[in-house]
Amino acid sequence: MTADTKFTGQTFKSVGTRPLRPDGIDKVTGRARYGADIDLPGQLVGSILRSPHPHAAIRSIDTSKAEALQGVKAVITSADLPDLTNGNSELFDILDNCMARTHVYYDGHAVAAVAAVDAVTARKALKLIKVDYEILPHVTDVDEAVAKGAPVLHRKCFTQGVEPKPRKPSNIARRSEFGHGDVEAGFAKADVIIERTFRTEQTHQGYIEPHACVASISPDGSGELWVCTQGHFVFRQHCAELLGMDVSKLRVTPTEIGGGFGGKTHVWAEPVALALSRKANRPVKLVMSRDEVFRASGPTSATSIDVRIGITKKGRITAGDATLRYTSGPYVGMWAELGAMTAFACYDMKNVRTVGLEVLVNRPKTTAYRAPSAPMAAFAVESVVDELAGRIGMDPVDLRIRNAAKKGTQSSYGPVYGPIGIGPTLQAAKEHPHMSAPLGKNQGRGMACGFWFNFGGQTCTDLNIAPDGTVALTVGTIDVGGARASLALVAAEELGIPYDQVRAVVGDTSTLGYNDMTDGSRGTFSSSMATIMSARNAITILKERAAKMWDIPVAKVAWEEGCAKAIGKKYGNLAPLSLAEIAAAAPNTGGPIAGHNELVADGAGVSFATHICDVEVDPETGRTQVVRYTVIQDAGKAVHPTYVEGQYQGGAAQGIGWALNEEYxxxxxxxxxxxxxxxxxxxxxxxxxxxxxQILEIPNPNHPYGIRGVGETSIVPPLAAIGNAVSNAFGVRMTHVPMSAPRILKALDEAEEASSTSTETA
Amino acid sequence: MTQLVNTNINGDTIGFACEADETLLDALRNRVGLKGVKEGCGTGDCGACSVILDGTLVCSCLVLGMEVEGRKVETVEGLSKGAELHTLQTKFIEHAALQCGICTPGFLMAAKALLKNNPDPTEEEIRYALAGNLCRCTGYDKIVRAVQATATELREA
Structure with missing residues (x-):
């Protein structure tokens, strides 16, 4: 990282204001083009045949009748997507998931696909494909998958990360461990130890737009793909590798994206659409149905988590230990690892250990879902922390403040923290009017904290000055939450011009250098860094051009408030040159004016939040309603505060759905x-x-404006906040998410039974 | 079998051909070219394909194309008058009531149908009137506020 990216503490004119988003009018008039809205001349309709079985060997596939149907232009199986992965097991898993080869591993796994003149013909053709399956035993439950005697998905799966290598294959694909100190010595110092097991069910990102793409491959080996994606450069890479194409010859154009939340970071149908197009030699449009989205895209993990935490009577945590089992579908993932890394990240702990186990099951391949793996780990840890507070009679906020990580704390997953927001969000929660508001009948209040790493990564941005002095900003990170507005604000800030003078667009893969996906809350963090550098590069050129126009040394030119100004006694009386004036003169001063930047955006500041939640539980039915909710989160610097609020609210709502109702x-x-x-x-x-x-701003020292990612952390605390609220309302500890009405009713009934039994015996 | 349908869409007389089992959603998108009508589920659960049919809010995925013969269909494309946006559209942008925007056309039509019948809805009435439209980005807070602001402005107009 260069010194240029250090936080400078400057004051802002544009950043922090709330202008209208550039994509607003298209989205309220129906003009915005999403994945399914793109059409090409001569386009065919693609459709995928999916396994009805959770686990089976494919004995044979007969496509002859489908191929003979009038209007069918291509039928493909795994034979049309040959294995070009060259020993890259991660890529092979992607290939196998896109089109099953020897086995199907879940209900919905793709086995064949057709391209036909219309949807009706395509559906008819799918029914004519005969697949001969040998049905095998299956397992979908996380605990059953690791139990003795469970059907093993892959006979070659020996747990990685264990020495010596296990002798028998199992469904535990990988083990990871984090922590420091001496956990058992820590527990020995504890006055109270609570150990509990928690379960969370699998949820889906639930974006409203199903996956959709249009693929067109030419016989000359070049191709184009229009797709709703969170990462068009990554999609290009994976698709080109799987199809054996030169990467630069596949041009991927991202459409507007109708929600992703992590679920559109992975290719599913795109390589299939490209293979169909290659075989049919026509463009192919492939749109998933909602049923396919649920069965065959990438939901999050189901989990089973053991947590043990020890504490002194005075409220100091002495040790924490957790074992986290996360399903990853039929292929190895890093989901338990992320859970293990995040579980205790909010706290300053001398003795901590977490173990993550990646569990294979006959469910769709797990993919990222907003702060992937953190909400489940936080549910387990934050529930126990609250229970400990109750046991020692300490306010749960005070207990967390007492143990909160701070600058200099060694995190439970390794790195030492810089300036962070967990303490300030807790302090803000303590002082928030919500905390002291009266509660009604059958209501309870809970709170919980959350953490997410945030990510930086490879980023590339172009900033072109048009002949009239307006600015075209081209970024390579997909706009999922208003980033085009935020990045235009950043360009305006740096250039000293009004926001209206900048237009930001997302470029396709042939117009910009490689960019990592919009994931890890990196879009605004990393692209703003590249935008600032692009603008600074453009300003260097603008100053040179002004010097030329004035015929003075460039050292005597400064850039202020969107104008070149001559400085010093000798030149100070020259009238400033505006951006528009310099741009208009460009043909005679050296040609077009632009700024570019390519960087690896290091130093994404970690993110913390504290949520407060009031629930009302109907004791007759168990139905639970959230009646008041407050999100307090550190944004580093909120570039566009309204859209930051939108991220906080949207993440909280997803967490509430997860906590109370959603499950596979x-x-x-x-x-x-x-x-x-x-x-x-x-x-x-x-x-x-x-x-x-409530937006807090604790500047990220590694970003010129202090920006941190804001998109993900808001989904982390709700599960635990709601669990704690239910507990505080009725004295029952909920250990299974979702806390659906039947589960809450059962817990209430059991508690009532226990208390009446204890009264009787007393 | 393909049938000819004559109807009125956003004030224009439109004729289109469609199959007997083709939904209004598919006909509007693929035959008429009105792609502001979105498919989120195809089963009437998400409301992204909401249109107003003879004054009533419907999911166009649950209506057949042939059923709109001689009737009046309103879609998001007909909300603005030329370059002048409908107040709902303006308020949705001003209040950041959209993020990804895929649900927005449906919400706008549902909100329009609500305000026509109830120009001064309570927050609860707004929430129940919009309960057939799913949004996964916003948590609905800013959508409800945009509808409240629209109602206030339309009443004062």
Whole structure:
């Protein structure tokens, strides 16, 4: 990292204001083009045949009848996507997931695909494909998958990260461990130790736009792909590698994205659409149905987590230990690892150990979902922390303040923290009016904290000055939450011009250098860094051009308030040259004016939040409603505060849905039973209250403006905050998410039974 | 079998051909070219395809194209008058009531239908009127506020 990216503490004119977003009008008039809105001349309709079985060997596939159907232009199986992965196991898993080879591993796994003149013909053709399956035993439950005698998904799966290598294959694909100190010595110092096991069910990102793309491959080996994605450069890379194409010859254009939340970081249907197009020699449009999205894209992990925490009577945590089992679908992932890293990240702990186990099951391949893996770990740890507070009679906020990580703390996952926001968000929660507001009947209040790493990564940005002095900013990170507005604000700030003079767009893969995906809350953090550097590079050129126009040394030119100004006694009387004037003269001073930047955006500041939640539980039915909710989170610097609030509110709402209602339900037959929005019910408008937000700004020392990512942390605390609220309302500790009405009712009934039994015996 | 349908869409007389089992959603998107109507589920659960049919809010994925013969269909494309945006559209942008925007056309139509019947809705009435439209980005806070602001402005107009 260069010194240029250090925080300078400057004051802002544009950053921190709330102008209208550039994509607003297109989105309210129906003009914005999403994945399914793109059409090409001569386009065919693609459709995928999916396994109805959770686990089976494919004996044979007969496509002859489908191929013979009038209007069918291509039928493909794994034979049309040959293995070009060259020993790269991660890439092979992607290939195998896109189109099953020898086995199907989950209900919904793709086995064949067709391209036909219309959707009706494509559907008819799918029915004519005969797949001969040898059905194998399956396992979908996380605890059953690690139990003795469980069906093993892959006979070559020996747990990685264990020495010596296990002799028997199992469904535990990988083990990871983090921590420091002496955990058992820490527990020996504790006055109170609580140990509990928690479970969370699998949830889906639930973006409203299904995956959609249009693929077009030419016989000359070049191709184009229009797709809703969080990372078009990554999609280009994976698709080109899987199809054996030169990477630069595949041009990927991102459409507007109708929500992703991590779920559009991975290719599913895109390589299939490209293979169909290659075989048919025509463009192919492939749009997933909602059923396919649930069954065959990438939901988050189901988990089972053991947590043990020790504390002194005075409220100092002495040790923490957790074992986290996370499903990753049929392929190895890093989900338990992320859970293990984040579990205790909020706290300053001398003795801490976490173990993550990646568990293979016959469910779709797990993919990122907003702060992936952190909400489940936080549910377990924050529930126990609250319970400990109750046991020693200490206020749960005070207990957390007492143990909060701070600058200089060695985090539970390794690095030493710089300036961080966990303490300030807790202090703000303590002082927030929500904390002292009266509660009604059957209501309870809970709070919890959350952490997310944030990510930087490879970034590339172009800033072009148009002949009239307006500015075209081209970024390579997908705009998922208003980034085009934020980045235009940053360019305006740096150049000293009004926001309206800058237009930001997301470039395709042929117009910019490689960019990592919009994940890890990196979009605004990393692209703003590259935008600042691009603008500074442009200013250098603008000053040179002004010097030329004035015929003075460039050292005597300064850039202030959007103008070149001559400095010093000798030249100080020259009238400033505006950006527009310099741009207009460009043909005679050296040609077009632009600034570029390519960087690896290091130093993404870690992010912390504290949430406060009031719930009302109906003791007759167990139905639980969130009646008041407050999010307090550190943004580093909120570039566009309204859109930062939007991230806080949206993440909280997703967390509330996860906490109370959302879950994948598998039958005994291993098939997903609720693959639709009717039965997988995400929160609707009448389920939620207004969601209050408080933005704190603890500058990130590694960004010129102090910016931190803000997108993900808000989904981390709600599970535990709601669990703690239910506990505080009724004295029952909820250990299984979602805390759906039947589960809460059961807990209430059991508590009542226990108390009446104890009264009787007393 | 392909049928001809004559209807009125956003004030224009429009004819289109569609199959007997084709949904209004598919007909509007693929036959008429009105791609502001979005498909989120195809089963009437998400509201992204909401349109107003003879004054009533419907999911266009649950209506057949043939059913709109001789009737009046309103879609998001008909909300603004030329370059002049409908107050709902302006307020949605001003209040940041959209992020990804895929649900926005449906919400706008649902909000329009609500305010036509109830120009002064309570927060609860707004929340229940919009409960058939899913949004995964915003947590609904800013959507409710945009509808409240629209209602206030339209009443004062």
């Amino acid at each position: 339900v598998y039958g005994e037959d291993g098939r997903l039973q609720n693959a639709g929005f009717l039965d997988y019910r995400i929160p609707v408008c009448s389920d939620l209250p207004m969601i209050d937000t």
